[in-house]
Structures are given as C-alpha cells and as structure tokens.
Amino acid sequence: MKTRKHTWKYVAFFDFSEVKRYLEKKAREGWVLEHVLGIWWTFRRAEPRPAQVWVSYLQQDVYDPQPSQQLENLADLGEHTGWKLTVDTPTMQVFYNWETDPLPMETDPVAHVEGMHRALKRSVLGVYRGGFGLALAALLVQLWYWWEAPLQFLSREVNYFLVDVLFVVALGTELGAYRLWRNRARKRAAQGEWLDTRPWGWASRLVLWGYLVLWVIAMALPLMGNQWVRRANLFFLVSGLAFVAGMWLVVLLRDLLRRRKVRRGLNEVVTAAVSFFLVMAFISVLAAVCTRWNGFSPTASDSWWKQYPDGLPLTVERLRGDVGDQEFWVHRDGEESLVLGQYQGWQITEEETGPEEDMDTVMYTVTLVKVPLFYDLCRDEILWADHEQVDPSPWLAREVYRETDHGRLRTYLLCYDTCLVQISFGWEPTQDQMQLVGETFGGLQ
Amino acid sequence: MARAKFQTLSEQMFYVLLCLREERCGIDILDQVPAMTQGRVHVGSGTLYNLLEQFLEAECIVETRVEGRRRSYLITPKGQEMLEQEFQRISAQAQDYLRLMGKEGQA
Numbered sequence: 116m117k118t119r120k121h122t123w124k125y126v127a128f129f130d131f132s133e134v135k136r137y138l139e140k141k142a143r144e145g146w147v148l149e150h151v152l153g154i155w156w157t158f159r160r161a162e163p164r165p166a167q168v169w170v171s172y173l174q175q176d177v178y179d180p181q182p183s184q185q186l187e188n189l190a191d192l193g194e195h196t197g198w199k200l201t202v203d204t205p206t207m208q209v210f211y212n213w214e215t216d217p218l219p220m221e222t223d224p225v226a227h228v229e230g231m232h233r234a235l236k237r238s239v240l241g242v243y244r245g246g247f248g249l250a251l252a253a254l255l256v257q258l259w260y261w262w263e264a265p266l267q268f269l270s271r272e273v274n275y276f277l278v279d280v281l282f283v284v285a286l287g288t289e290l291g292a293y294r295l296w297r298n299r300a301r302k303r304a305a306q307g308e309w310l311d312t313r314p315w316g317w318a319s320r321l322v323l324w325g326y327l328v329l330w331v332i333a334m335a336l337p338l339m340g341n342q343w344v345r346r347a348n349l350f351f352l353v354s355g356l357a358f359v360a361g362m363w364l365v366v367l368l369r370d371l372l373r374r375r376k377v378r379r380g381l382n383e384v385v386t387a388a389v390s391f392f393l394v395m396a397f398i399s400v401l402a403a404v405c406t407r408w409n410g411f412s413p414t415a416s417d418s419w420w421k422q423y424p425d426g427l428p429l430t431v432e433r434l435r436g437d438v439g440d441q442e443f444w445v446h447r448d449g450e451e452s453l454v455l456g457q458y459q460g461w462q463i464t465e466e467e468t469g470p471e472e473d474m475d476t477v478m479y480t481v482t483l484v485k486v487p488l489f490y491d492l493c494r495d496e497i498l499w500a501d502h503e504q505v506d507p508s509p510w511l512a513r514e515v516y517r518e519t520d521h522g523r524l525r526t527y528l529l530c531y532d533t534c535l536v537q538i539s540f541g542w543e544p545t546q547d548q549m550q551l552v553g554e555t556f557g558g559l560q
Numbered sequence: 561m562a563r564a565k566f567q568t569l570s571e572q573m574f575y576v577l578l579c580l581r582e583e584r585c586g587i588d589i590l591d592q593v594p595a596m597t598q599g600r601v602h603v604g605s606g607t608l609y610n611l612l613e614q615f616l617e618a619e620c621i622v623e624t625r626v627e628g629r630r631r632s633y634l635i636t637p638k639g640q641e642m643l644e645q646e647f648q649r650i651s652a653q654a655q656d657y658l659r660l661m662g663k664e665g666q667a
C-alpha cells in the first residue's frame with residue numbers, strides 16, 4: 116500500500132479557506148500533509164478521520180532549519196489547545212487538530228484579518244507587489260516604445276509585450292483579489308463575521324490557468340513562422356523552461372537541506388555553489404546554441420532571405436543592366452515578430468558621383484504586415500511629411516506615394532496586399548523598372 | 561464599515577488586556593480568560609498570538625520576561641487607557657439600556 120503520495124495544487128497566496136477545505140478532505144480520506152514546496156504537495160498515509168486544519172503565513176528563513184521565535188510562540192500556544200504544527204515552510208505553516216470539537220485557533224475575525232495581513236506583508240505580499248511593479252514598469256516602457264516607434268515595436272518587441280501583459284494581468288488579479296477579499300473581510304469582521312477566501316482564490320486560479328494557456332499559445336504561434344523565427348522562439352521557449360527547471364532544482368535542494376536540519380551557513384554555501392554551477396552551465400549552453408545557429412540572425416541562410424539565394428531580391432544590375440566594374444556596399448537585415456516583419460536590403464555604389472548625376476544605388480525596406488489591422492498604421496507611419504500620391508498601375512500596386520522632398524534619391528512607398536515597400540533609387544526609375552519592382556514584391560507572402 | 565484599529569476593542573481584545581494587568585505569559589492568558597468569564601469567552605491560540613503581536617506593536621503591552629520559550633507580558637499606561645475607554649463605552653451602553661428599558665417599564 117502506498118504510504119506517500121504527491122500532487123500538484125496551486126492555491127492563491129491568501130486562500131487559507133481552500134487550503135483548510137482541501138486538507139480536511141484529505142484527512143478524512145486518510146492522508147496527512149507532510150510537506151509543501153510551491154505547488155508540489157506531499158502527503159503521508161494516516162488513519163482516515165476528521166481533522167480541523169488551520170493555516171498561518173509567518174515568514175521563515177529559507178535556509179535556517181530552526182523555526183523563528185514567532186513561530187515557536189505560535190506553536191506553543193497552539194499546542195496548549197490541541198493544535199499541532201505539522202508542516203512548516205518558509206511562507207506557510209499548517210496546524211492539525213484531531214479533537215472532535217476543538218477550540219478554534221482563531222476566535223476573533225478582526226484579529227485574524229489584521230494578523231494575516233501583517234504576516235503576508237512580511238512575506239509573499241512584498242514579492243508579489245515588487246514583481247507587479249517591475250512588470251508594470253516594463254509594460255509602460257514598452258507602451259512608450261510603441262508610441263514612439265510603432266513599426267520597430269511591432270516587428271521586434273510585440274512578443275515580449277504580450278508576455279508582459281499576461282504577467283501583469285496574472286499578478287494583478289491575485290493582488291486585486293486579495294485586496295477585495297481583505298476590504299470585505301474587514302467590514303464583515305467588524306460585525307463579528309468571517310469571510311471565506313475561496314471565491315477570490317478561485318478567480319485567481321482561473322486567471323492563472325488562462326495566463327498559462329495564452330502563454331503557451333503565444334509561444335506556439337511563432338513556431339509556425341519562418342524557420343529562423345521558429346528556431347529563435349523554440350530556443351526561447353526551451354531556455355525559459357530550462358531556467359525554470361534550474362530554479363526549481365535550486366529551491367528543491369535548499370528546501371531539502373533545510374528539512375534535513377543542515378546548518379544555515381552550510382545550506383547557503385551549497386545552494387550558492389549549485390546556483391553558480393547551473394547559471395554557468397545555462398550561459399554556456401545558450402552561447403553554444405546561439406553560435407551554432409548564427410545568433411538567430413535574420414540574414415542566416417534559413418531566414419526570409421532564403422527566397423533570394425543570390426543575395427538581394429532586387430539589384431542595380433537587375434534594374435539597370437550592366438554596371439561595369441563598380442564596387443558596391445551590400446547589406447541585408449531584418450526583424451520579425453508575431454504581427455510584423457521588416458527586412459532591409461541595400462546596394463549602394465562606392466563610386467563618387469556629382470550632385471546632379473545618377474547613382475547606381477537602390478535601398479528598400481519590405482514591411483510584411485501579418486495582421487491586416489496594422490496595415491494602415493504601418494503605411495501612415497512610413498509616409499513622409501512631404502509626399503504625393505502617384506499612379507500605382509506601373510508598380511502593380513494598390514497605392515503608391517512619392518516623397519517630394521527627396522534630395523538625391525527618388526523614394527516611393529509601394530502598397531501591396533500583404534506588404535509595404537519603401538524603395539529609394541539613385542536615378543529616376545523607368546516604366547519597365549517599376550514593373551520589375553512590382554513583379555518582385557507584389558506577390559510576397 | 562471596518563473600524564479603525566483599536567478605536568473600539570473586541571470582547572477578546574478587552575479580556576486579553578484585562579488579563580495583563582498582572583504579568584502573564586500567553587498560555588496563562590489562554591487559561592485565564594475563560595476562568596474570569598465563567599467559560600463565556602475563549603481566546604483561540606492564533607487569535608491570542610495575533611493580538612499580542614498587534615498590542616506589542618501599538619505599545620499597549622510590553623514584554624517583561626523571557627524564560628526559555630515562555631514570554632511574559634504586562635499592560636502599559638497606553639493599554640490601560642484603551643481598556644478604560646472601552647469600559648466607559650460599554651458602561652455608557654449599559655446605562656442607556658437600563659434608562660430606556662426603565663422608561664418603557666414605567667410606561
């Protein structure tokens with residue numbers, strides 16, 4: 116017969132009613148809590164019988180095997196009325212009472228709500244508030260970036276932004292749920308009534324599950340993109356999971372040493388050494404994989420540029436024919452996210468020309484709009500202050516705009532169904548050249 | 561509406577402070593409150609722990625002695641004043657009750 120069993124259970128940090136209900140049910144089934152590590156609960160077999168359970172949230176040292184003086188005081192008081200401290204973790208302590216009709220641990224709802232808030236403020240509430248503040252600050256920075264440079268934001272930062280939004284919502288929901296519960300519980304307590312935490316805890320759990328599902332979708336969606344995007348996202352997903360697993364391993368080790376009553380100093384040294392080793396291993400693997408896959412460069416051989424194995428999709432040679440023995444500076448680059456891709460290709464002549472002479476130079480930025488909602492935003496963002504609309508038919512485009520204050524370059528914005536092309540020529544393009552540009556970019560996916 | 565902290569005392573706060581007119585440890589208080597109320601009022605261990613922490617922070621009581629894990633406490637003048645105010649409040653309530661009930665009785 117199994118004498119121990121383990122289970123995963125997530126409970127909101129303040130949801131003592133759910134912990135009490137769950138553990139009392141388990142006691143009736145013959146299982147007594149032995150240990151909790153985050154969401155990993157361990158039970159040991161016992162005689163099935165009713166029990167009363169009570170939970171406290173006193174902050175304990177994560178390394179020290181000895182309980183704090185506060186917990187000792189509480190445990191002594193509890194023992195006097197039949198409540199036995201059964202599980203002691205750094206953030207939560209569980210008391211069992213096996214008497215049939217014991218005096219409850221809490222007899223005054225006002226003292227309970229205030230005492231719980233004091234304890235939570237010293238432990239998890241600070242961590243949650245800190246995390247929420249940081250995530251919110253990151254979100255504001257990203258929103259500012261969106262406002263200042265929407266195209267760069269949409270093509271580079273939008274994936275991180277979505278993850279951050281989800282993080283803020285998840286943390287904010289739990290903090291908000293606790294605040295709502297506490298406000299109402301204080302009012303009820305003034306009338307001598309108790310307030311169950313479960314409805315608020317349930318709402319937090321629901322949002323957390325939603326968060327996890329959306330996070331997995333947000334990670335999975337880009338896996339359907341171009342190969343280099345797919346690789347990069349897979350890499351981020353796997354490295355994120357590896358990081359979480361490493362952290363879990365460190366916490367597990369620290370907790371194990373604490374439970375084995377290993378001295379505080381020794382526990383600190385071992386935990387620090389293992390953390391250092393794991394961080395080094397993690398960084399080494401990251402560096403090796405990045406090197407192997409060329410830093411997930413958009414110019415890698417398996418990127419969007421793969422369609423153009425000879426280099427750029429449109430070159431001066433293709434447009435103008437023979438260009439003699441000129442030297443060119445050729446460059447290509449790009450960024451791609453869930454909603455937008457931006458790829459730049461430049462071919463710039465190194466030959467010096469006079470101010471009125473043509474240059475054998477062509478430069479373009481192809482903006483792939485994956486979400487039609489952003490099409491107009493992208494077009495308006497690219498459009499210059501001085502521009503005029505010109506006939507789109509030679510370019511095989513929906514709309515075409517020309518920059519009127521062009522300097523030495525003739526610059527156009529070509530609007531195709533799924534992409535926008537900003538293209539600059541060092542000469543005035545002919546009808547045939549316009550058609551060639553349209554044939555090259557018009558059918559892009 | 562939630563009341564301001566210690567503006568009025570709950571029954572258990574009142575009796576815990578009352579116990580601490582004499583130096584007592586937590587376990588003594590757990591036994592003393594039911595004894596002084598003929599079993600009418602009991603204070604749970606968790607409640608007592610929370611109250612002692614809150615009273616210490618508000619300087620209504622002081623820790624007087626530590627013997628091993630046993631800690632003893634005593635009420636301060638501030639705590640005494642709170643107790644007195646609560647007594648006055650309860651007395652006023654009782655007098656109002658008697659006065660009103662007395663008038664009703666005469667009618």
